Amino acid sequence: MSGKTLAEDVATSLCDDLTISKQYGKVTSYWGYKTSDSIEFLGKGIADLILAKENLIDAFMAQSTYNYQAVVGFPDYTAYLISSKEKPRIEKSYFLDKRIGLLDYPTSRSGHILPKQLFKTLDINLENLNITYASSHTELRELLASGKVDLISSYWQDSDQASFSVNYITPIRDNISGSRWYLKMQDENTDLLCAVQARLTDLARNQSSHYFNHVESFWDCKSDANKQSVEVINASK
Template sequence: MPLKTVTVNKSSLLLILIILASINWYFGTLSVEKKIIEIPNLITESVTCHTDSATNNEKFTVFITDQPMAAKLLDALCHTSAINRQYGQVEIRWSHNEQEISQYVGKGLADLALVKDNIMQAFATQTTHGYKIIAQYQDYAAYFFSLKEKPQLTKQYLWGKKLGLLDYPSSRSGHIVPKSLLNELGIAESNMQITYVKSHEDLRNLLASGAVDLISTYWQEQDAERFSLNYITPLETKVSGSKWYLKMATENTDLLCDLQTALHQLSTEVHSQYYSQLNLSPFNCSIRDDKFEVDQNEK
C-alpha cells in the first residue's frame, strides 16, 4: 500500500515548535536546579554574639577548624574588655574546607585564626596581612593505631588494609603524614580501603568498633583506656601544633593581651590534653590575678 502523505500547515508546525521549546525549557530548568542544589556551601557553620558596644558596627571575625571549641571561645571573647570597646559583634566560623580556609586566612578576612603554620606560610600571610603568632599548641607525634597488633610501615603490611583518616587535607596527623607515607611506599589510595571521618574522636570510635584495621592520629593520656601503647607505631615524631594568628594592622596591644588572657583561660577549661598545652608568645603582657595586663614597667 502506498504511504499516505501528511500535510502540516504553518499554524500546526508553529504549535509543535512551541511545545518542543516548552519541553526543552522545562527539562533545562530541572537541570539547572539540580546543579544549584549540588553546589557545596563553603560557609559551613558559625556562632555570633553582640558586645556591650551596641552602636559599633565593627565585627571581630575568628576562624577555627575545631567546632567543639567554638561555644567556649565565643563566650570568652565576648567578655574581653578590648573587644567590648572596639567591636560590636564577634563571629566564630569553623570549617575544614580548603576553599574556605583560603578565603578567610589567605585573603585576610579573619581577625583571629587557629590554623597550621604550613597554611599560613603557603599564603605568606604574615607579610601580606600582618598576622602575628600570639599563642601556639605544643608539637606532637603522629601514629598509626591498631587494635590487635603493632602496625608495620611496609608496603606488604599496609597493602589492602582498612585505614581511617580525617577528611580534611589540612590535618597533619590525620591526613597529610599518613598520605605521604603511602605515597613514599608506592601504595595508591585504590589499593587501600580508606574511610574518612570528621574528627579524631570519630577515628578512635572507628578503630574501637573494628570497622578499620588502622587509624592515623596522635596519642593522648585517655587513649590508654581503650588502646595499647604496644600497638601504636610512630609516623612522624614532631608534628607542628596549631597556632593562633592575630591580624595586627596596628599595634593594638590591648586587644592582643586580652586575647591571650582569653586563650589562656580557655586552655584551663578544655577537656583535651592537646588544647590544654598552650604556649603564649612573648609580648608586653604579664599574668596578674589570672589575667594578662600591659606591663607598665616594660613600656
C-alpha cells in the same frame, strides 16, 4: 576554628573581656573541618582571629600580606598509626589488606599528609588501598573502636588509653608543629593582643585534654601600669 563547642567558648570568653568589648561591638565565630573554610578566611584576610596550622599560614603568606601574628600555640606532637588489635608495621605488604582510616582534610598532617607520604615512600598506589575518610579525629577513633577500620593515622592523647593500647601504636613522624591562634595586627594594638592572648590561654588551660592544656604564649604582656611595651617570645618558632 575546628569545632562548634570551641567556637562558642571562644566567642563567649572574648565578649566577656572589657578590653575587647571597648573595641568591638560584637564577636562572631565560625567553625568547620573543611580546608576550603580556612583557605577562604586566610586567603582574603577575613578573620581577625583564626586557629590554623603554620604551614597553611606560610602557604598563603598570611603574615606578610595581612600581618597575622601568632598569639598562642600548642605543643609539637607525633603522628602515629593506631590499631586496636596489633602494632602496625611500616611495611608495604602490611597495608595492602588493611582497612585504613584517614582524615578527609588535606592540610591535616597526622591524619592525611604524613600517612599518604608514607604510602608513597613504600611505593604503594593509593588506589590499591582500602581507605575510609572521616571528618574529624574523633570520628577516626569511632571508626577504629567500632571495627569499621583496622588502623587509623592520628595523634595519641592520654584519653585514648581508655579505648586503645599504647602498645599498638607506631610513630610516623615526630616534632610536628602544633596549631596556633593568629591575630590580624593591622595596628600596634597591644591592648587587644594581650587581652586575646590572656583569654585564649585561660580557655586552653581549662580544657580536659592534656595536650591542649600545654599552651604556649608568644608575647610577653607583663608591663607597667601604662602598658608601654610588648616583646616577642621565641619568635623563631
